[in-house]
Amino acid sequence: MDWRSLIASQPALAVIPSKLCAVAEHRDIEAGETLFRLGDPLQGVFCVVAGEVRLIRRARNGAEIILQRSRGGFFAEASLGTKAYHCDAVAAEAGAVLRFPARDFRAALDEDVKFRDAWMTHLAREVRKLRAQCERLSLKSAAQRIVHYIDSEGTDGVAILTESRKAWAAELGLTHEALYRTLRRLQADGTLRIDANRITLGQPQGSVHPR
Amino acid sequence: MDWRSLIASQPALAVIPSKLCAVAEHRDIEAGETLFRLGDPLQGVFCVVAGEVRLIRRARNGAEIILQRSRGGFFAEASLGTKAYHCDAVAAEAGAVLRFPARDFRAALDEDVKFRDAWMTHLAREVRKLRAQCERLSLKSAAQRIVHYIDSEGTDGVAILTESRKAWAAELGLTHEALYRTLRRLQADGTLRIDANRITLGQPQGSVHPR
DNA sequence: CGTACTTTTGAATCGCATCAAATCTGGTGG
DNA sequence: CCACCAGATTTGATGCGATTCAAAAGTACG
Numbered sequence: 001m002d003w004r005s006l007i008a009s010q011p012a013l014a015v016i017p018s019k020l021c022a023v024a025e026h027r028d029i030e031a032g033e034t035l036f037r038l039g040d041p042l043q044g045v046f047c048v049v050a051g052e053v054r055l056i057r058r059a060r061n062g063a064e065i066i067l068q069r070s071r072g073g074f075f076a077e078a079s080l081g082t083k084a085y086h087c088d089a090v091a092a093e094a095g096a097v098l099r100f101p102a103r104d105f106r107a108a109l110d111e112d113v114k115f116r117d118a119w120m121t122h123l124a125r126e127v128r129k130l131r132a133q134c135e136r137l138s139l140k141s142a143a144q145r146i147v148h149y150i151d152s153e154g155t156d157g158v159a160i161l162t163e164s165r166k167a168w169a170a171e172l173g174l175t176h177e178a179l180y181r182t183l184r185r186l187q188a189d190g191t192l193r194i195d196a197n198r199i200t201l202g203q204p205q206g207s208v209h210p211r
Numbered sequence: 212m213d214w215r216s217l218i219a220s221q222p223a224l225a226v227i228p229s230k231l232c233a234v235a236e237h238r239d240i241e242a243g244e245t246l247f248r249l250g251d252p253l254q255g256v257f258c259v260v261a262g263e264v265r266l267i268r269r270a271r272n273g274a275e276i277i278l279q280r281s282r283g284g285f286f287a288e289a290s291l292g293t294k295a296y297h298c299d300a301v302a303a304e305a306g307a308v309l310r311f312p313a314r315d316f317r318a319a320l321d322e323d324v325k326f327r328d329a330w331m332t333h334l335a336r337e338v339r340k341l342r343a344q345c346e347r348l349s350l351k352s353a354a355q356r357i358v359h360y361i362d363s364e365g366t367d368g369v370a371i372l373t374e375s376r377k378a379w380a381a382e383l384g385l386t387h388e389a390l391y392r393t394l395r396r397l398q399a400d401g402t403l404r405i406d407a408n409r410i411t412l413g414q415p416q417g418s419v420h421p422r
Numbered sequence: 423c424g425t426a427c428t429t430t431t432g433a434a435t436c437g438c439a440t441c442a443a444a445t446c447t448g449g450t451g452g
Numbered sequence: 453c454c455a456c457c458a459g460a461t462t463t464g465a466t467g468c469g470a471t472t473c474a475a476a477a478g479t480a481c482g
Contacts, residue, residue, distance in 0.1 A: 109331075
């Protein structure tokens with residue numbers, strides 16, 4: 001399948017000027033593949049067309065810290081302001097990415113107002129997401145972080161997980177054991193309802209009657 | 212004193228187009244004053260001319276979470292992509308801010324290439340700073356967070372604090388008691404040297420001899 | 423069908439939060 | 453200048469909760 005039609009089908013990517021698309025390098029990736037590493041010289045801005053890419057850092061003890069998960073859309077935005085990547089990029093599952101040379105990307109931003117607006121909006125959203133994560137990581141208990149996650153990442157108290165619990169634990173800054181145990185406890189006391197990857201925040205009890 | 216000359220004297224603000232400066236609203240602020248609150252409708256982009264402004268959120272238990280500290284330069288950048296502020300802005304000390312209406316700010320970005328580049332760089336730096344903070348908050352021990360802070364915020368293993376320890380503790384996601392105790396322990400075992408607000412990371416022992 | 427990984431549970435430990443309280447600090451007003 | 457106050461700094465004691473280490477069971481994939 002032609003990847004250009006894939007792009008056109010994704011609203012978030014439709015704003016990419018055709019001129020910029022023309023110089024993009026398409027690349028298929030397999031699960032576990034590393035796109036770039038901390039310290040690598042910049043190769044430009046990336047964009048996930050299919051699959052999931054994660055920006056990660058590794059703590060001294062080897063624990064993996066997830067800085068960003070990207071399923072469709074740009075990542076490595078911070079590249080436009082520096083000389084080297086400041087984290088690793090690893091594919092969480094098989095998929096495909098586009099790479100835009102920084103020079104062409106800048107030129108496109110200069111020329112295309114719509115594209116520039118979309119880019120600004122994208123950056124603003126990224127900043128907000130990161131702030132939310134900082135806020136979440138500042139919470140001291142596992143239960144609070146879980147509820148905060150559903151509140152801010154989910155819709156109407158319902159979050160659909162797109163990652164393993166182990167990866168979720170890493171994103172929440174917890175060990176997977178702590179996450180499992182806390183989930184069970186929250187489900188037991190009625191705070192949460194868990195159906196596979198669908199996590200529902202319990203209704204404020206009493207006011208809502210089933211049926 | 213004329214605030215326009217203040218701006219001209221700060222390199223980071225010199226890139227602001229004069230046309231945009233002309234429509235800016237200048238406002239003196241005193242310590243503790245709130246500029247806007249979570250949920251307030253957008254008033255535009257702000258810029259700190261003097262003093263320090265903090266973006267904060269409050270946890271349910273009243274604990275203060277510091278999302279960003281701004282001493283000179285723009286803040287509330289995420290505003291350009293949303294309808295309402297997503298956190299509180301409070302002055303940490305007396306100072307002054309400028310407010311740029313969103314419409315004029317966008318227009319300036321459209322017209323002035325230099326300003327746009329500076330803005331992109333600013334956003335990229337913000338993203339990197341937030342990622343660093345997420346990484347730091349993912350560390351599980353107080354000592355690791357402190358060392359990470361000095362590594363990433365300081366220069367050559369030396370960090371100059373511009374805030375109280377209590378505020379620093381909040382930024383590190385710790386209670387102030389934990390911070391005090393850990394600082395003392397790290398100083399005792401030679402990992403750190405502390406001179407008032409100057410915190411020095413201990414040399415990798417052996418290679419460097421004082422005289 | 424075996425291997426690698428996730429999910430799940432258990433037990434022990436340790437570090438941080440919490441509550442308390444004393445001291446120190448800078449700033450205000452009498 | 454001193455009394456006073458609010459806030460930051462510092463130390464202590466205690467308990468909880470998350471980490472850590474361990475191991476079993478489940479699951480996906482070739």
